[in-house]
Each structure stands twice: as C-alpha cells, then as structure tokens.
Amino acid sequence: MAGSAIKTEEGRGLRNDWRMLAGRTVEVWLLGEHILTGRVEQAAEDDAILWIAAEGSRTRKLFDKRSGYQVWA
Secondary structure (H helix, E strand, O other): OOOOOOEOOOOOEEEOOHHHOOOOEEEEEEOOEEEEEEEEEEEOOOOOEEEEOOEOOEOOEEEEHHHOEEEEO
C-alpha cells in the first residue's frame, strides 16, 4: 500500500499483502462492486487467497486474487 493515496470513505486503502491481514476488518471488492465487509480469519502465505470469518447467518467465505478480488484495509 506504500505510496497509495486512494482511500475509501472509511479511510481504508487497497492492500496487496493479504497474508498480513489476519484479524483485520477489510472490504472485499470485485470489478468496482463492494462484495462485503468482514474480518479476515486466515490468509495464504503466498497472498493468493483469504478467508473472511463467518458472522451471524453468513458463512465463512473464500476470496482469491486470480478472480480479480481486491481487498481494502
């Protein structure tokens, strides 16, 4: 994220270091559409995938970079 000036209204910035986000609340986006906001439960060491923790009736969700997902934290 270093040098990134783009932020969400909540002050979040685009992150490419997914493995560093465990325990953080993030926004997940795909093609300019907000998918969800949630807490990162687990992330792969290679930054390729992450799991957003289940909350309420929502089940745990898997997201991967190759599909075009972006994470803002």
